[in-house]
Amino acid sequence: MSDTHAHTVRFVRETMLPPQDPPSSQIGMVRWGRENLFDGPLNIILTVISLLVVLFLIMEMGPWFANSIWNANSLTECRQILDGASGACWGVIKDRWPQLMFGFYPPELYWRPVTALVLLFVAISPVLFPSVPKKVLYFTMVYPFLGVWLLWGGTIWGPVSVALGFVLGYVLVRATSQLSTLLSAAIVVILPILYWLFLAGPLVDALSAIAPLESQSVPSREFGGFLVSLVIGVSGIALSLPIGILLALGRQSNMPLIKYVSVIFIEFIRGVPLITLLFTASLLLNYFLPPGTNFDLILRVIIMVTLFASAYMAEVIRGGLAALPRGQYEAADALGLDYWKAQRLIIMPQALKISIPSIVSTFIGLFKDTTLVVFIGILDPIGLANATRASSDWQGIYWELFIFIGAVFFIFCFSMSRYSMSLERRLKTDHR
Amino acid sequence: MKKSVFMGTLATAALVAGYASATTLEDVQARGSLNCGVSTGVNGFSAPDANGVWQGFDVAVCRAVAAAVLGDPMAVNFVPTTGQTRFTALASGEIDILARNTTWTLSRDVDLGFTFIGVNYYDGQGFMVDRALGVSSATELDGATVCIQTGTTTELNLADYFRINNMTYEPVPIETNAEAQQQYLAGACDVYTTDASGLAATRASFETPGDHVILPEIISKEPLGPLVRQGDDQWADIGRWTLNALIAAEELGVTSANLEQMAAGTSNPEINRLLGSEGSLGEMLGLDPQWAMHAIAAGGNYGEIFAATIGEATPIGLARGLNAQWTQGGLLYTPPFR
Numbered sequence: 025m026s027d028t029h030a031h032t033v034r035f036v037r038e039t040m041l042p043p044q045d046p047p048s049s050q051i052g053m054v055r056w057g058r059e060n061l062f063d064g065p066l067n068i069i070l071t072v073i074s075l076l077v078v079l080f081l082i083m084e085m086g087p088w089f090a091n092s093i094w095n096a097n098s099l100t101e102c103r104q105i106l107d108g109a110s111g112a113c114w115g116v117i118k119d120r121w122p123q124l125m126f127g128f129y130p131p132e133l134y135w136r137p138v139t140a141l142v143l144l145f146v147a148i149s150p151v152l153f154p155s156v157p158k159k160v161l162y163f164t165m166v167y168p169f170l171g172v173w174l175l176w177g178g179t180i181w182g183p184v185s186v187a188l189g190f191v192l193g194y195v196l197v198r199a200t201s202q203l204s205t206l207l208s209a210a211i212v213v214i215l216p217i218l219y220w221l222f223l224a225g226p227l228v229d230a231l232s233a234i235a236p237l238e239s240q241s242v243p244s245r246e247f248g249g250f251l252v253s254l255v256i257g258v259s260g261i262a263l264s265l266p267i268g269i270l271l272a273l274g275r276q277s278n279m280p281l282i283k284y285v286s287v288i289f290i291e292f293i294r295g296v297p298l299i300t301l302l303f304t305a306s307l308l309l310n311y312f313l314p315p316g317t318n319f320d321l322i323l324r325v326i327i328m329v330t331l332f333a334s335a336y337m338a339e340v341i342r343g344g345l346a347a348l349p350r351g352q353y354e355a356a357d358a359l360g361l362d363y364w365k366a367q368r369l370i371i372m373p374q375a376l377k378i379s380i381p382s383i384v385s386t387f388i389g390l391f392k393d394t395t396l397v398v399f400i401g402i403l404d405p406i407g408l409a410n411a412t413r414a415s416s417d418w419q420g421i422y423w424e425l426f427i428f429i430g431a432v433f434f435i436f437c438f439s440m441s442r443y444s445m446s447l448e449r450r451l452k453t454d455h456r
Numbered sequence: 457m458k459k460s461v462f463m464g465t466l467a468t469a470a471l472v473a474g475y476a477s478a479t480t481l482e483d484v485q486a487r488g489s490l491n492c493g494v495s496t497g498v499n500g501f502s503a504p505d506a507n508g509v510w511q512g513f514d515v516a517v518c519r520a521v522a523a524a525v526l527g528d529p530m531a532v533n534f535v536p537t538t539g540q541t542r543f544t545a546l547a548s549g550e551i552d553i554l555a556r557n558t559t560w561t562l563s564r565d566v567d568l569g570f571t572f573i574g575v576n577y578y579d580g581q582g583f584m585v586d587r588a589l590g591v592s593s594a595t596e597l598d599g600a601t602v603c604i605q606t607g608t609t610t611e612l613n614l615a616d617y618f619r620i621n622n623m624t625y626e627p628v629p630i631e632t633n634a635e636a637q638q639q640y641l642a643g644a645c646d647v648y649t650t651d652a653s654g655l656a657a658t659r660a661s662f663e664t665p666g667d668h669v670i671l672p673e674i675i676s677k678e679p680l681g682p683l684v685r686q687g688d689d690q691w692a693d694i695g696r697w698t699l700n701a702l703i704a705a706e707e708l709g710v711t712s713a714n715l716e717q718m719a720a721g722t723s724n725p726e727i728n729r730l731l732g733s734e735g736s737l738g739e740m741l742g743l744d745p746q747w748a749m750h751a752i753a754a755g756g757n758y759g760e761i762f763a764a765t766i767g768e769a770t771p772i773g774l775a776r777g778l779n780a781q782w783t784q785g786g787l788l789y790t791p792p793f794r
Contacts, residue, residue, distance in 0.1 A: 100771075103663060119506050128508040245533060306541055310548030401496055401536045401545075411504055411536070413634055414497025415511075416771040419661035420637065 088112055098417035116421050117428050120412050124428075127248015127403055133177075133240060137251050140174040143167060144258065152443065154450075168262070175255065178241040181231040185224045189216040205363070244322040248403040250432060255322065257391040260329040264390065265383070267330065268337025273367065275342060286338070293335035299396055301328040306400035325397055333390045340386055344379035345371065377451050384444035388437045405429045480552055480684070480691035481525065481742055489531045492518035493551035496536040498633075499657040500766040500774075501557050510534045513765040514555040517576055517682050517699065520751040521553060524698045524743060529754035539608075543568055546685060553695055555682040557651075559609060564683075573695035575681040576758075578778040578787055580674035581613050582652035584659060587667050589646060594673035598623040603636050603645035605629075610650055613676040633658065651678055653766065653774055660771045694741055700790040701748040704730060705757035707781050707790065712756040719749050730793045737793060748793075758788065 048054060061071040091111025095118075096102040102113035117124070126134055147167035150160040169183035193216045200208035232238070247255065274286030293301075305324040313319055348371065356366035376383070398407040409425040412418050484490055494502040494514055502512040510532075519529040535551050546554045547569065557579075558564070560572045585591045594617075604611050606629045618625050628645040630636045637658055640648040648655070652674060659665045682699065684692050705711070708727050710718055719731045728734035732745035741747065755761045762779065766772045780786025 099661070123504065123506070123508055128504070243533075245535060303540070307544040310544055310550060313548075398496075399538060399540070401538045401541050403496065403536055407496055407536070410632070410634065411497035414495075414499045414503035415505060416499060416657075416660070417506075419499050419657065420663075422634065422638065 094118055099419070099421050100417075112424055113421060114424055114428075116412065116418050116424055119417075120408070123412070124249045124405055124408055126251050127408065128246040129242060129248070129251060130240070130246070133242065136174045136177070136239075136242075140171045141254070143174075144171065147171075173239070175247075175251075176242055176244070177239040179228065179232045180237040180239075181228045181235075185227045185231070186220065188227075189220050189224065192216050192219055244320045247322060249405050249408050252322065252397070252402060252404045253391070253394045256326055256329055256394045256397065259326045260333050260390050260394075261387050263326075263330045264333035264337045264386075267334040268341055269372070271334060271338035272341035272345060275338065276345065290335045290338050293331055294339070298329070298332050298393055299399060301332055302396055302400050304328065321400075321402065325400070325402065329390065329394065332393075333386060336386050336389075337383065340379050340382040341375060343382065344375035344377075347378050348374055377448075380444055380448050380451075384440055388440055391436060391440075392433060405432070480688045481694065484525055484552055488526065489533050490518065490522040490525065490553070491533045491535055491551045492522070493535050493537045493542055493545050493554040493556055494518065495556045496538055498557060498654070499661070500653070500770065500772040502534075502555075511765070513577065513761060514557060514682070516755045516761040516765065517555045518553065519754045520702055521695055521698050523750040523754040524701075524747040525694060527744065527750050529750075543570070546570065546683065549685070552691070553682055553684050557653075557680045558683060560679045560681050560683075561609070569686045570683045571686045571692045572681045572683045573692055574699040575679040575787075576699060577653065577680040579651045579653050579678035579680050580778075581610050581649060581676040581678060582655050582674050583671040584640070584648045584655045584668055585646060585671065587669050591669075591671065594671045594675070595621055595623075597625065597647060599625070600647050601626045601628055601645040603628045603630050603639050603648045605633070605636065605650060606631065609676070609678070614649055617675040637661070651680075653772070656774050657766075657772045660773060690742060694743065697741060698748070698751050701730060701751050701793070702758040702761065703781075703788050703790045704793055705748075705752045706759040707783065707788075710752060710757060712753060712760060715749060715752055719746070726793055 045051070049058065062068050088110050089112060091106060091109055092114050093102050093105055093111055094114050096105060096113060096115030097119060099113060099116075102111070102115055106113075122131065122134070126137060129137060144167065146160065147164045150156045150158060150164060166187075169187045173180055173183045193212055196212045196215055197208070200211050203211075271286050271290055274282045275290065277283045277286070302325060305328040306321060309319065309324060352370060352374065353366070356370040359366075361369065395404055395406045397404050398410070401407075403411060406429065409429065412425065413421060478486070492515075494510065494512075497503045498512070498514075500512055501514045502510060505511050515534070518532050518534070522532045523529040535545060537545050537551070537554070537556060542554055542556050542558065543564075545551050553573075554570075555576075557577070559579075560575060564570060565572055583594050583597065585597075591597065597618075602614065602625045604614055604627050611627075614625070614627075625647075628639060630639055633650070633654060636648055636650070639645055641662070648658070650658075652670065655670050659668050659670065662668060682695060684695055686692075704726075708724065708730065710727060710731070715731075718727055719733060721728060721733045725734060729737055731749045732738055732747070736745070738745040738747045744750070755764070759776075759781075762774075762776065763769060766774045768775060776784070776786060778787050780788065782789040
């Protein structure tokens with residue numbers, strides 16, 4: 025540089041100015057507010073209205089929650105404590121807590137459903153989390169029988185003899201693997217059913233006579249509250265997925281018999297409201313079955329709920345199957361895999377991954393639908409809320425019970441939904 | 457139980473195993489417990505308490521029958537039934553007796569094939585209004601909005617009553633009593649109508665019961681009673697005479713307090729026959745000679761049960777009214793124990 029500028033330019037800055045803070049209207053809350061809440065006249069109006077609504081709700085409901093009363097044994101007592109003020113009477117939850125949880129289950133046996141619930145989480149952990157050792161899966165296979173025994177009690181040989189039917193089925197699958205698929209399928213299905221029909225009953229009696237391993241039996245009618253919701257919901261969820269997969273595959277099958285049976289089943293069940301099926305379970309079956317048969321009501325409800333959810337599940341999975349590119353099927357064929365191997369190794373993992381959001385939606389819907397059993401006289405949480413209100417102590421109480429039940433259902437459904445989102449992220453293999 | 461609890465397949469096996477036909481009494485005795493259908497919750501009539509034990513006026517009938525047949529008032533399996541499921545549950549044999557504030561009507565008795573074994577509560581449809589409206593008679597209700605449960609006899613009674621009296625009304629259909637309370641208190645309707653016992657129970661739960669009046673008019677007959685399946689007369693007799701025994705005990709002055717003493721024998725032969733120290737009434741029914749004594753011991757006589765569950769000392773506060781003994785101007789009149 026020459027010094028020619030020295031006299032033409034009066035001032036040359038030699039150091040940089042420190043950067044200044046942006047104007048206060050362009051930072052932090054203010055900017056966020058201006059951009060998101062007060063951006064133009066329409067948004068300003070909407071914001072003000074929303075704020076007023078929020079304020080109104082807080083003014084209305086705030087005192088009600090703030091004046092919550094936990095220690096009261098009746099609504100009258102709550103009203104005396106409140107002395108005219110508005111307030112929530114949560115005493116009802118405290119008073120009826122065991123009933124809302126377990127229904128009429130014998131109190132000295134509460135540990136059994138609790139253990140069953142804890143073991144349920146152990147049993148599903150290898151399915152949910154990849155870090156859990158795979159050996160736990162053996163426990164998962166035992167759990168359905170263990171859980172049933174814990175909940176209903178009675179002789180342990182009942183669940184054991186039913187489980188033996190599945191073992192028999194598995195052995196038959198192995199033994200008939202050389203035969204044609206159709207023949208082997210027929211043997212694998214028919215023999216265990218014959219076993220359950222004719223052999224299992226006498227076997228139970230014989231085994232109980234030899235080694236009477238029994239726990240106190242609890243009949244289904246003593247189940248109630250969230251115990252019933254969970255029993256129906258969990259069995260429905262666990263059974264509807266495999267049945268749904270089979271139906272979805274059946275619907276795509278080349279064999280007309282299987283195809284039409286699947287289509288008719290799916291379309292019939294989807295065309296009928298769940299409440300109709302429940303009424304069928306509780307009323308119509310009673311007329312068809314010979315009088316005196318003891319076909320457990322909760323079992324009937326579980327079957328109906330499972331059938332209902334399976335039909336929806338089948339369509340959800342068919343959506344996943346349809347989304348797979350044709351090339352995947354051809355690739356599986358090109359590798360020389362047979363039908364079941366192709367489904368197990370190539371098709372289903374991809375189809376199920378695609379369908380996760382819808383599958384979980386169906387699960388959540390199924391779980392919430394369990395409250396419909398109130399219409400056939402099963403005392404689920406909603407039914408118990410009605411029964412609670414029918415006692416002189418608590419007649420006239422509404423919101424507290426419904427808010428509590430709603431909150432518990434929300435916890436279950438929300439955690440299912442969050443888990444499915446994390447599962448989707450974990451299984452994400454593309455790079456979009 | 458163990459075989460049919462959880463396995464659909466095994467339940468089918470239970471079907472195949474077949475069904476040995478027996479009378480209801482034999483079934484109940486073999487089972488060791490009575491299956492009694494009750495409502496899923498009606499204040500004062502049947503509701504589980506905080507310990508899960510069913511309490512109420514209808515429940516007391518079940519307990520008395522269980523005590524008469526099995527000697528143990530607690531040997532009852534309560535099966536909650538809704539308005540839709542109650543008759544099927546009874547017809548299919550799921551329950552042995554239905555005590556669920558059910559109105560005795562001809563069609564239910566004849567067409568549905570049941571036998572009503574008596575009336576344990578004479579009810580009637582009434583009206584409740586806000587005191588501020590200043591209405592003192594149902595004839596002043598012209599043009600009112602009325603909260604009414606759909607699909608019940610009350611709906612038909614209401615239409616009849618307003619037509620006879622040449623009045624108009626606007627119905628607000630509701631599904632349950634709980635919903636009705638909310639609608640009525642929120643002012644969605646001027647009048648709430650249902651059975652008078654239900655109105656009293658509902659009013660008792662209000663924050664300010666004094667602000668509401670139950671109008672004096674009763675516009676229908678609702679004889680509520682327990683019922684059994686038609687065709688097993690022995691079982692119907694047992695139910696009918698257990699209920700009669702409770703009523704007769706009140707008439708004869710037998711209470712749970714003096715029961716032991718009277719059972720030892722009194723100077724009144726009818727009491728002796730009732731309590732089994734004379735005659736063979738129990739044997740005729742196929743029961744223990746002390747059957748009536750067990751039934752009365754379960755919850756006291758009719759009057760004691762009434763007082764403990766729905767009477768004037770309870771929050772529901774029903775007066776005896778029609779349900780007093782015939783000697784007191786009521787309708788309770790039991791045939792003689794002879």
